[in-house]
Amino acid sequence: MKQFDIIALGELNVDLILNNIEGFPEVGKEKFAKQMTLTLGSSTAIFAANAAAIGAKVAFCGMIGNDSFGDLVESSLQAKGVDTRFLIRQDKHATGATICMSYDEDRANLTYQGAMDYMGLEDINPDVFKEAKHIHISSIFMQSGVKRDLKKILELCKANGVTTSLDSQWDPTEQWDLDLKEILPLVTVFMPNETELKFLTRKATLEEALEAIRPYVNAAVIKCGSKGSILMRKGQPDRKQEALLNKNVVDCIGAGDSFNSGFITRLAAGDALDRCQEYGNMTGAVNTTAAGGTTAFTSREDVERVGRERFGWR
Numbered sequence: 001m002k003q004f005d006i007i008a009l010g011e012l013n014v015d016l017i018l019n020n021i022e023g024f025p026e027v028g029k030e031k032f033a034k035q036m037t038l039t040l041g042s043s044t045a046i047f048a049a050n051a052a053a054i055g056a057k058v059a060f061c062g063m064i065g066n067d068s069f070g071d072l073v074e075s076s077l078q079a080k081g082v083d084t085r086f087l088i089r090q091d092k093h094a095t096g097a098t099i100c101m102s103y104d105e106d107r108a109n110l111t112y113q114g115a116m117d118y119m120g121l122e123d124i125n126p127d128v129f130k131e132a133k134h135i136h137i138s139s140i141f142m143q144s145g146v147k148r149d150l151k152k153i154l155e156l157c158k159a160n161g162v163t164t165s166l167d168s169q170w171d172p173t174e175q176w177d178l179d180l181k182e183i184l185p186l187v188t189v190f191m192p193n194e195t196e197l198k199f200l201t202r203k204a205t206l207e208e209a210l211e212a213i214r215p216y217v218n219a220a221v222i223k224c225g226s227k228g229s230i231l232m233r234k235g236q237p238d239r240k241q242e243a244l245l246n247k248n249v250v251d252c253i254g255a256g257d258s259f260n261s262g263f264i265t266r267l268a269a270g271d272a273l274d275r276c277q278e279y280g281n282m283t284g285a286v287n288t289t290a291a292g293g294t295t296a297f298t299s300r301e302d303v304e305r306v307g308r309e310r311f312g313w314r
């Protein structure tokens with residue numbers, strides 16, 4: 001028996017969010033931000049927290065420093081019900097941080113990757129591969145160690161009967177250097193958004209991008225924002241699903257991560273891929289009803305109730 005339904009692997013940092021900023025940052029000047037929040041950051045942590053909230057048994061394997069940001073990361077994950085036994089605390093590298101400067105709908109982010117950039121396969125406790133039903137990796141371009149060892153990590157998952165998901169997320173270097181031909185056959189479900197898929201495949205249209213990955217995928221779900229998502233499965237027609245459209249979006253922070261958390265929680269529970277897509281569609285929509293990436297995720301009951309009452313989800 002595996003101890004965890006899902007182990008989230010890699011990207012982990014804190015967010016220092018500045019709001020109500022008077023003007024834009026300028027070199028040589030000092031300005032005021034009128035509001036500040038220091039909180040658990042990273043797309044992978046939002047994913048882990050929300051999967052735990054809707055009932056999955058989740059652990060996190062990531063690298064942090066022996067510092068106060070590391071303490072904040074660890075205690076925040078625990079408060080969200082995420083097991084922290086596989087966190088790697090070390091003295092060489094500080095815990096990463098993102099400074100998020102919010103301007104209305106948009107944000108300017110500056111990230112110091114810190115410890116998460118250094119974690120590689122050699123740092124990971126081998127029990128991670130024995131105790132997980134499923135391993136989720138996100139933001140591959142934020143972590144050069146995991147990216148370097150990705151093929152080996154995925155092969156180890158396969159050898160241990162662990163299913164896997166990969167969400168590329170944005171590439172801050174905009175090189176989009178990922179060998180899809182080599183990596184995708186090793187991934188159970190590939191989960192980029194539409195824009196990322198076009199950059200990864202170097203194609204201008206979504207249709208061309210889908211055909212570019214088709215020969216290599218086992219399954220993929222492409223997130224298309226308020227348009228919904230497309231599920232691709234080997235040997236089956238693609239399944240398009242409209243979003244459960246929220247016309248009063250509070251914000252879309254973490255919508256993709258929340259979609260992933262619903263999809264993967266159901267996958268680890270043994271549901272078929274089309275049902276996973278429907279559930280992810282619901283959790284993605286529910287995410288947009290509250291501020292930030294985790295606020296709407298209090299319990300499975302609450303999330304499903306909002307899904308039913310606001311979006312007619314069944």
Ligand SMILES: Nc1ncnc2c1ncn2[C@@H]1O[C@H](COP(=O)(O)OP(=O)(O)O)[C@@H](O)[C@H]1O
Pocket residue numbers: 192193194222223224225226228229243244245246247249252254255256257259280281282284285286288
């Ligand atoms: N306005 C919206 N109403 C309902 N659901 C939404 C809305 N925007 C996004 N979603 C859901 O969230 C999912 C992920 O959003 P998307 O923006 O594509 O991902 P990412 O956050 O990774 O860029 C979508 O596939 C959809 O299911």
Ligand SMILES: [Mg+2]
Pocket residue numbers: 167169193256257
């Ligand atoms: Mg995303």
